[in-house]
Amino acid sequence: MSENWVLKEDEAVELLAxxxxxxxIQLDEPAHYGxxxxxxxxxRLSGMIRERSSDKSxxxxxxxxxxxxxxxxxxxxxxxxxxxxxxxxRAVAACLLRHSAQAEGES
Amino acid sequence: MSEAVLNNIKTRRVVRExxxxxxxxxxxxxxxxxxxxxxxGGNLRPNRYIVLxxxxxxxxxxxxxxxxxxxxxxxxxxxxxxxxAAEHHLPATDRALLIDxxxxxxxxxxxxxxxxxxxxxxxxxxxxxxxxxxxxxxTYSPEMFICIGHxxxxxxxxxxxxxxISWRDLTHWERFK
Ligand SMILES: Cc1cc2nc3c(=O)[nH]c(=O)nc-3n(C[C@H](O)[C@H](O)[C@H](O)COP(=O)(O)O)c2cc1C
Numbered sequence: 001m002s003e004n005w006v007l008k009e010d011e012a013v014e015l016l017a018x019x020x021x022x023x024x025i026q027l028d029e030p031a032h033y034g035x036x037x038x039x040x041x042x043x044r045l046s047g048m049i050r051e052r053s054s055d056k057s058x059x060x061x062x063x064x065x066x067x068x069x070x071x072x073x074x075x076x077x078x079x080x081x082x083x084x085x086x087x088x089x090r091a092v093a094a095c096l097l098r099h100s101a102q103a104e105g106e107s
Numbered sequence: 108m109s110e111a112v113l114n115n116i117k118t119r120r121v122v123r124e125x126x127x128x129x130x131x132x133x134x135x136x137x138x139x140x141x142x143x144x145x146x147x148g149g150n151l152r153p154n155r156y157i158v159l160x161x162x163x164x165x166x167x168x169x170x171x172x173x174x175x176x177x178x179x180x181x182x183x184x185x186x187x188x189x190x191x192a193a194e195h196h197l198p199a200t201d202r203a204l205l206i207d208x209x210x211x212x213x214x215x216x217x218x219x220x221x222x223x224x225x226x227x228x229x230x231x232x233x234x235x236x237x238x239x240x241x242x243x244x245x246t247y248s249p250e251m252f253i254c255i256g257h258x259x260x261x262x263x264x265x266x267x268x269x270x271x272i273s274w275r276d277l278t279h280w281e282r283f284k
Contacts, residue, residue: 020233021172021173021233024233025233073263074267076266077267
């Protein structure tokens with residue numbers, strides 16, 4: 001595990017604002033906008049923490065999350081949209097494993 | 108016939124990435140004047156326009172507007188003034204109120220495009236949060252932002268179409284048999 005502080009209080013509140021307002025507007029919007037909002041939050045969080053995060057996450061953030069805006073607008077191509085999200089899921093799992101390996105090394 | 112007008116309509120696209128280059132005051136005023144000439148149900152003019160140029164206000168608005176991807180130097184918020192509706196005994200469900208927002212929004216975006224500016228509409232925002240941030244009068248409801256600015260070179264092509272459509276796909280001639 002990394003004990004790094006990567007998020008400032010202002011940034012955390014900004015992210016909360018995005019999440020809460022997304023939850024509300026989703027009630028009035030098509031279901032497929034849900035993933036779009038979560039991806040927007042992912043992208044904002046990534047932008048906030050990228051500079052301060054360790055090598056273990058930075059590569060993941062740079063290679064996977066920086067390209068999220070391109071895919072955001074491609075929801076109508078369900079197959080490649082799903083494939084792109086699956087690719088991110090595999091990448092985040094690998095990132096989790098890197099962090100977990102560090103924890104094991106420390107204990 | 109003015110080919111230029113038709114071209115303006117066909118070439119306007121929503122821009123979701125803008126530079127921070129400011130928009131001139133006269134250009135903003137020209138866009139607002141165009142909105143004044145948009146058709147309005149019963150010619151009642153229930154729309155009110157709030158122009159936001161202050162950087163901090165725009166930042167706060169974006170934080171409660173998940174559908175606002177662009178950082179636009181100017182936001183024009185189209186509000187419905189419910190006092191006008193009440194004075195004319197217009198029920199809250201009258202569709203003209205919504206249609207008025209649409210005619211004004213499109214007119215402003217076409218005006219912006221004609222001036223060489225980029226634009227994009229945003230309705231995906233929290234109305235309650237926007238009311239608080241702008242300290243809106245009770246009788247105003249925030250309905251749609253029109254973001255105005257200059258297109259960034261890095262701006263993408265926009266939301267991909269669900270399927271290719273032509274006007275023919277959207278049109279039916281005469282009675283249904
Ligand atoms: C009522 C309405 C609400 C919209 N809300 C948003 C929004 O919140 N965020 C956004 O990025 N685009 C929004 N749009 C823009 C549409 O996504 C866009 O018009 C559509 O994808 C077609 O793109 P084009 O106008 O460039 O041809 C909205 C459009 C309309 C008409």
